[in-house]
Amino acid sequence: xxxxxxxxxxxxxxxxxxxxxxxxxxxxxxxxxxxxxxxxxxxxxxxxxxxxxxxxxxxxxxxxxxxxxxxxxxxxxxxxxxxxxxxxxxxxxxxxxxxxxxxxx
Numbered sequence: 001x002x003x004x005x006x007x008x009x010x011x012x013x014x015x016x017x018x019x020x021x022x023x024x025x026x027x028x029x030x031x032x033x034x035x036x037x038x039x040x041x042x043x044x045x046x047x048x049x050x051x052x053x054x055x056x057x058x059x060x061x062x063x064x065x066x067x068x069x070x071x072x073x074x075x076x077x078x079x080x081x082x083x084x085x086x087x088x089x090x091x092x093x094x095x096x097x098x099x100x101x102x103x104x105x
Contacts (some may be wrong), residue, residue: 001097003044011047011097013088018076026062026070033098035067042103047095057090
């Protein structure tokens, strides 16, 4: 999780909002804690959510390979603000966050 997704040490729903131009296939997810740490240069922690819990939100988890996948069904903020915020809040609620600072610069 990027440091900018935290406020006062607590993960916010920014972590689950798609970034236009970057998250075209869906919201990126990693298969493990260590793989997640390789996706960004500087991080503050890793969040995990059960696949079944994601599916119960009527979102689709699509596997690209053994290390990476995407959550599909989350709109961009500018497409449907209310639904994007609702899903981001729900994903945050089902997440287990492990603080783990790294900097690979």
